[in-house]
Structure formats: structure tokens, C-alpha cells
Amino acid sequence: MPIHALAKLRSNLGISERELKDFAAALGIPRILRAGEEIVGQGEQSDFCAVLLTGFASRQRLLTNGDIQILSFVIPGDMCDLPSLLLKPIDHSICTLSDCSVAYISHAAIRKLIADHPCLGYAFWHETLIDGAIFREWVANLGSRSAYARVAHVLCELKVRLETVGLVSGHQFDLPVTQRGLGQATGLSAVHINRTLQRLKREGIVTINGKSVSIEDWQQLTLVGDFDDGYLYNKGRVAA
Amino acid sequence: MPIHALAKLRSNLGISERELKDFAAALGIPRILRAGEEIVGQGEQSDFCAVLLTGFASRQRLLTNGDIQILSFVIPGDMCDLPSLLLKPIDHSICTLSDCSVAYISHAAIRKLIADHPCLGYAFWHETLIDGAIFREWVANLGSRSAYARVAHVLCELKVRLETVGLVSGHQFDLPVTQRGLGQATGLSAVHINRTLQRLKREGIVTINGKSVSIEDWQQLTLVGDFDDGYLYNKGRVAA
DNA sequence: CGAAGGCTTGATAGACCTCAAACACAGTGG
DNA sequence: CCACTGTGTTTGAGGTCTATCAAGCCTTCG
Numbered sequence: 001m002p003i004h005a006l007a008k009l010r011s012n013l014g015i016s017e018r019e020l021k022d023f024a025a026a027l028g029i030p031r032i033l034r035a036g037e038e039i040v041g042q043g044e045q046s047d048f049c050a051v052l053l054t055g056f057a058s059r060q061r062l063l064t065n066g067d068i069q070i071l072s073f074v075i076p077g078d079m080c081d082l083p084s085l086l087l088k089p090i091d092h093s094i095c096t097l098s099d100c101s102v103a104y105i106s107h108a109a110i111r112k113l114i115a116d117h118p119c120l121g122y123a124f125w126h127e128t129l130i131d132g133a134i135f136r137e138w139v140a141n142l143g144s145r146s147a148y149a150r151v152a153h154v155l156c157e158l159k160v161r162l163e164t165v166g167l168v169s170g171h172q173f174d175l176p177v178t179q180r181g182l183g184q185a186t187g188l189s190a191v192h193i194n195r196t197l198q199r200l201k202r203e204g205i206v207t208i209n210g211k212s213v214s215i216e217d218w219q220q221l222t223l224v225g226d227f228d229d230g231y232l233y234n235k236g237r238v239a240a
Numbered sequence: 241m242p243i244h245a246l247a248k249l250r251s252n253l254g255i256s257e258r259e260l261k262d263f264a265a266a267l268g269i270p271r272i273l274r275a276g277e278e279i280v281g282q283g284e285q286s287d288f289c290a291v292l293l294t295g296f297a298s299r300q301r302l303l304t305n306g307d308i309q310i311l312s313f314v315i316p317g318d319m320c321d322l323p324s325l326l327l328k329p330i331d332h333s334i335c336t337l338s339d340c341s342v343a344y345i346s347h348a349a350i351r352k353l354i355a356d357h358p359c360l361g362y363a364f365w366h367e368t369l370i371d372g373a374i375f376r377e378w379v380a381n382l383g384s385r386s387a388y389a390r391v392a393h394v395l396c397e398l399k400v401r402l403e404t405v406g407l408v409s410g411h412q413f414d415l416p417v418t419q420r421g422l423g424q425a426t427g428l429s430a431v432h433i434n435r436t437l438q439r440l441k442r443e444g445i446v447t448i449n450g451k452s453v454s455i456e457d458w459q460q461l462t463l464v465g466d467f468d469d470g471y472l473y474n475k476g477r478v479a480a
Numbered sequence: 481c482g483a484a485g486g487c488t489t490g491a492t493a494g495a496c497c498t499c500a501a502a503c504a505c506a507g508t509g510g
Numbered sequence: 511c512c513a514c515t516g517t518g519t520t521t522g523a524g525g526t527c528t529a530t531c532a533a534g535c536c537t538t539c540g
Contacts, residue, residue, distance in 0.1 A: 135375035143427030181318035187383030
């Protein structure tokens with residue numbers, strides 16, 4: 001059932017059929033969450049991890065002045081809550097951006113899986129390392145690039161990551177994120193996001209209809225966003 | 241010999257004396273590097289990890305326009321290169337900011353240590369997760385805070401992390417980072433770093449003499465920097 | 481002693497923010 | 511079916527934070 005999650009784990013680090021089975025067996029029945037709900041809350045000491053099966057979520061941090069900083073986007077196939085296995089209480093929350101289905105797996109079950117299949121331990125670790133690589137890229141994005149490049153870069157990253165789990169058809173994908181949300185991800189105001197998106201449209205690089213984004217000129221978008229997909233380490237693609 | 245590294249690993253995740261011994265035995269003879277050298281280079285496929293024993297280093301990313309973004313600071317006791325075990329080629333480089341002594345341990349040895357002591361596997365994973373938490377905090381720092389707060393926050397983080405390995409005496413510590421370097425870490429120009437530091441001094445929050453930083457008003461600094469040390473997960477301190 | 485790099489200061493410019501208002505759209509209730 | 515409300519988008523105007531440029535000074539080091 002959790003196709004993307006399994007396929008992605010499989011491709012990431014040569015997981016065997018057997019290990020995949022054991023992992024799938026340890027997953028609970030998926031729960032449906034509505035948009036705007038919390039999957040994990042900042043400061044919680046959870047004893048389980050969440051796997052996002054369908055939908056869109058954001059990892060985010062609430063600052064003391066009330067502002068929200070989005071730290072990364074969570075897409076289907078992501079074991080979004082793995083750090084909570086070793087980091088308690090967790091320093092950020094994960095919130096749904098659209099309706100989502102989420103499966104849970106207890107920390108105890110994860111530890112048992114790792115004990116039984118050390119290879120899975122490396123696979124989980126690998127997941128968190130890629131998350132780390134994404135954070136690093138975002139540091140560079142926020143610290144070094146203009147608003148125009150930042151927005152382009154985020155779109156590039158999403159396109160490549162969504163492609164990995166077969167969620168891009170043609171050059172188009174769904175992006176259930178408001179302009180305010182994009183602002184919280186890129187450190188820009190919603191107003192400026194609006195103007196930046198308009199520029200990307202005006203220059204024929206993307207078109208946007210509601211929540212649907214279509215990349216019209218991928219090469220130009222990567223150029224503008226200074227994007228190199230190396231940091232995503234997505235050698236193993238899942239067929240669309 | 242590698243006091244800090246061992247002590248820190250020990251405190252991080254209840255490593256036993258025995259595991260510590262095996263780890264120390266696997267470390268090669270430390271090498272001395274001069275300031276400005278590369279410990280690991282962006283794009284390399286290394287087969288070893290580096291442990292920083294003494295000195296200061298920075299994790300950094302070279303952008304296509306030639307700019308450098310500092311992603312985090314590496315201080316004594318950090319196994320700075322752990323992601324390279326599973327992420328090849330590595331997406332960033334690590335450069336010394338001062339003269340450093342560095343010990344190396346092969347990936348093969350690390351894998352063997354983990355096989356022999358699963359607990360060490362979790363300890364290493366934990367290290368990388370804390371690095372991830374630091375990246376997240378930096379995303380928030382760069383995305384949501386003013387220049388004044390950003391600089392204050394970086395100073396807060398360094399003070400707490402250096403304290404953990406006993407490198408703060410009184411309220412003072414060495415910081416072999418140029419103002420240009422602070423700019424590359426905070427996404428600000430060197431000129432503005434200069435003015436921001438002047439403001440922090442003028443307001444009696446810090447004093448700076450050459451490479452030595454002294455925190456005069458810690459509470460005010462944390463307030464200005466919106467700093468909460470939770471994300472560093474440094475429950476286990478090493479006595480100074 | 482000269483050169484190079486880092487720090488400091490002033491002036492100007494520009495990128496992005498804030499405020500404000502109008503518009504579009506979906507969901508809700510009468 | 512139609513107001514009504516709330517959220518998201520769009521546009522304009524003005525303001526501010528931070529960058530850039532430029533020059534002078536200081537320290538370090540060969």
C-alpha cells in the first residue's frame with residue numbers, strides 16, 4: 001500500500017525484498033489527516049515515526065516572535081520523523097499542507113528492524129543524511145541567493161524530488177503551498193513572492209494555475225536558481 | 241589523546257568504556273593542518289572520516305558564482321565528516337579556520353565498529369542528527385531574523401557548543417573567524433558584520449579583542465539572538 | 481620595509497518589506 | 511439561490527535594512 005515510501009527506501013540503499021516486507025509489516029494502518037493538522041509537534045517526545053504516504057507537509061519551526069520558518073517540504077515517501085528516534089524533544093514540528101495519509105511505526109519497531117537487518121539501519125540513517133543535505137542547501141539558498149534565485153531553487157528542488165516518487169507528469173506537478181508558505185520557506189514576504197512568481201511567469205519559465213505548477217523552461221529555471229541536484233542524491237528513480 | 245572527541249561521544253549517548261577504547265584504537269595518528277587548508281573537499285568520494293581534535297573549521301559550500309556559504313562551524317570533538325560514509329560524493333567541503341589537529345578513521349573501520357557495537361552506530365547517527373538540527377536552526381536564523389539577531393545567535397551557539405567541550409573560560413572564548421567569515425555564515429556583508437558587532441559592543445553585550453570574544457551580558461545576547469539551546473541537545477556537558 | 485589582508489568609516493544605491501486596499505474564490509448559512 | 515465571510519492573490523506607494531563602492535588605517539608577515 002505505501003508504494004512510494006517503500007519504493008523510495010528500496011531505491012535509496014539496495015534494500016532487499018525481505019527487509020522491505022518486514023518494514024511494511026511494522027507499519028500501522030494509515031491515518032488520514034486534513035490540511036493544516038500537525039503530524040508531529042515541536043517539543044514533543046514521541047515514541048513513533050511517521051511516514052507520509054500521500055499529500056504534502058512542511059517541516060517548520062515556530063519562533064518566539066510568532067513567525068514560522070519552513071525548514072523543508074515533506075513529500076510522499078518521506079519518513080518525516082526519523083530524527084525523533086534519537087532527538088528528544090524534537091526541535092520542530094511537521095504540519096500537513098494538504099490532506100494527507102500517514103502511516104506510523106513505533107520507535108521500538110524501528111529499533112527491532114535495525115537489530116534484525118543492520119542494512120535497514122543504514123537506510124534510515126541515509127534518509128536523515130539526505131534531509132541534512134537539503135537543510136544545508138537551504139542554508140546556502142537563504143544565505144547567498146537573491147529572492148528570484150531562491151524561489152527558482154525551491155521550485156527546482158520540488159520538481160526533482162517529486163519526480164523521484166513519480167509525482168510529476170509532463171513538466172507539471174501539484175504544489176499545495178500558498179504564496180505565504182513559499183515566503184516562509186524562502187525568508188521572503190508573501191508580497192515579494194507574488195512579484196517574483198510573476199517575473200518567473202513573465203519570462204516564460206513557469207506557468208502557475210491555482211495549485212498546479214508547470215515548468216516551461218527547465219534549463220532556464222535551474223540556471224536562475226543556481227540549481228544542481230547533486231545534494232539530493234537521487235540516483236535511484238522510481239518510474240512514474 | 242583525542243580527549244574532546246571521546247568525551248563528547250561518551251556523553252552524547254552513554255557509550256561504554258569498552259566501545260570508547262575500540263573507537264580510539266581505530267583512530268589514526270593525528271595530523272596537523274594549517275589554517276586555510278581543506279580537510280575534505282566538495283565533490284570528493286572519501287573513504288575515511290575526520291575527527292577534529294583541536295582548532296576551528298567551517299563546513300562550507302562553494303556556489304557557482306564563486307561565493308562561499310558557511311553551513312556550520314566545526315569545533316573540537318566533532319566527527320565532522322560522518323555524512324561522507326553514506327553520501328558520495330559529498331556536497332560540501334570542510335576547511336580549517338585555524339591550525340588544527342585532525343585524526344582520521346576509515347569508513348571500513350567505522351562500519352566494523354558499528355557491526356561490533358550497534359550502540360556506536362546510534363552514537364554516530366546521533367552526531368549527524370545534531371548536525372542536522374544545527375542546519376535547521378541556521379535555516380531559521382537566515383530566513384527569519386535580522387542581521388543583529390543573526391550575529392547574536394551565531395555567537396550564542398558557539399558559546400554553548402564550545403562550553404560543551406570545555407573551551408570557554410569565564411565568559412570568553414577564542415573565535416578565529418574573520419568578519420568576512422561571519423558574513424559568509426550569516427548571509428551578510430563583511431561591512432555590515434562590522435557595524436553589527438560594533439552595536440553589540442556599544443550596547444555592552446560583548447567585547448572583542450582580536451580573536452577573543454567575551455560575553456558580557458549572556459541573557460541579553462540570548463534575547464537579542466532569540467536563542468534557545470534546545471536544538472543542541474547538550475545535556476551531557478564535559479567539565480571545563 | 482613593503483605588501484597583503486583585515487578592520488573601520490562614510491556615502492550612495494538597491495532589494496525587499498510594510499502598509500493598505502481591491503479583487504477573486506470557496507465555503508457557509510439563511 | 512444569494513449574501514457573507516475568510517483566505518489567498520494582486521497591485522501601488524513609501525520606507526528601511528543591508529549591500530556596494532571607496533578610501534583610509536591597522537596589523538601581520540615575509
